[in-house]
Amino acid sequence: MILYLQLFLTFFQIGLFSIGGGYVAMPLLQSQTVDLHGWLTQAQFIDLITIAEMVPGSMSINSATFIGIKIAGIPGAIVAIVGNILPSFIIMLILAKLYEHYREQRIIRNVLTSVRPIVVAAILTAALILLEFAVGTFRQPNIFAIIVFLLAYMMLSSKRIPMGPVPVLGIGAAIGIAKLGIVYLLEAGIVVI
Amino acid sequence: MITEVKKGKPEVNVKFFLRLFWETFTLSMSAFGGGFVIVSLMRKKMVAKLGWIDQDEMMDFVIIAQSAPGSASVNVAMIVGYHLARTPGALVATLGTVLPPMIIVSIISIIYAVLQHNVWVEAAFSGMRPVVAAIVLQVSWKFFKPFLKAKAIPAILLFIISFALLYVMKISMITLILVMLALSTTANLLDMRRRKRRMEEDV
Known part of the structure; x- marks a missing residue:
């Protein structure tokens, strides 16, 4: 019971403070589920983001489902999702009512745009934590991961052949599998350098 | 049609x-x-x-x-x-x-x-982890670019300060947002009041 309450409150907070959409939920998810509750390891967290990136639907709903199921099965997923969308549901109903009456809420918009730089800084922070985890530190760099990272960044921001996240993730998976295959072949002595 | x-x-x-x-x-x-x-x-x-x-x-x-x-x-x-x-x-x-x-x-x-502990699945995920880092890093750049384009100096300053607080000082994002929401709401309400008063004076 306490677990359900924890799930609900955690995702309620994530829903309430993810101002500016999907990716904003990520730094919150990281601090709440990895650092605070220890529901996921850093490796599982980055896998979760990978999965959330590959399937339809928003980051926060996908994460709520994934974590909810892991912690407390399907009921856990439902509790996490309801907790996650309840704050926006309440706020959207209020905004919708206001809209039907006034058709303008400049103050709300001003206030919410004012936190935008904080939110962007939070996403960058989360990205750097993911990067550190994926490619290692200056002392122990993972050369393979650094090459994949640079390749992926180039593919994602290339203007000539714009690639979405899903195909680039596919390429990353293929490289990872190919690398393991080569290692096996070398170990078995089938291929000799 | x-x-x-x-x-x-x-x-x-x-x-x-x-x-x-x-x-x-x-x-x-x-x-x-x-x-x-x-x-x-x-x-x-x-x-x-x-x-x-x-x-x-x-x-x-x-x-x-x-x-x-x-x-x-x-x-x-x-x-x-x-x-x-x-x-x-x-x-x-x-x-x-x-x-x-x-x-x-x-x-x-x-x-x-x-x-998740299958070696091939692990290998696929190990190849995707750097990609995810690249995706999120690129998203933060995409979000940041409009500030640069608009030359929004206050926003850029706030971004730098928040980044230092979040990444170096490990202050929680929720705390920062709450403080900013409070400051911004007060500023906006004061501004609205000032404008109303000016309009009344004009009349």
Whole structure:
């Protein structure tokens, strides 16, 4: 019971403070589920983001489902999702009512745009934590991961052949599998350098 | 175009709710990439295909959905549903939007739990981890670029300060947001009062 309450409150907070959409939920998810509750390891967290990136639907709903199921099965997923969308549901109903009456809420918009730089800084922070985890530190760099990272960044921001996240993730998976295959072949002595 | 689009709000009955559920469900099912993709698909469907909502209203809805917390896709569904059929409409549209990712991720997470220690699956994920870092880093750059383009010095300063607080000092994002919301609300209310007073003086 306490677990359900924890799930609900955690995702309620994530829903309430993810101002500016999907990716904003990520730094919150990281601090709440990895650092605070220890529901996921850093490796599982980055896998979760990978999965959330590959399937339809928003980051926060996908994460709520994934974590909810892991912690407390399907009921856990439902509790996490309801907790996650309840704050926006309440706020959207209020905004919708206001809209039907006034058709303008400049103050709300001003206030919410004012936190935008904080939110962007939070996403960058989360990205750097993911990067550190994926490619290692200056002392122990993972050369393979650094090459994949640079390749992926180039593919994602290339203007000539714009690639979405899903195909680039596919390429990353293929490289990872190919690398393991080569290692096996070398170990078995089938291929000799 | 020969196809006639009936304009205006549809009649609210059981058939309408089923239709609303189906439209939001299929939309959410096909929206890879989350947030903004689904918003643009929603605009196409609700404005062009179904004619339930007019272009201007849809634009307003998107702005409101993006300014409220939570994911833009769910928020747009909520406000569209509310506009068409009040709170029950909002509930049905939300359910239609949330159900597909819930079902898909449930299946995947069960598979992941079984396979996560398989060496080949591990290898695939080890290749995808640097890609995810690249994706998120690129997203933060995309969000930051508008500040640079607009030469918004206060926003850039706030960004640098928040980054230092978050990354170096490990202060929680929620604390920062709460402080900023309080400051900004006060400033905006004071500004509104000042403007009102000036208008009264002019009269």
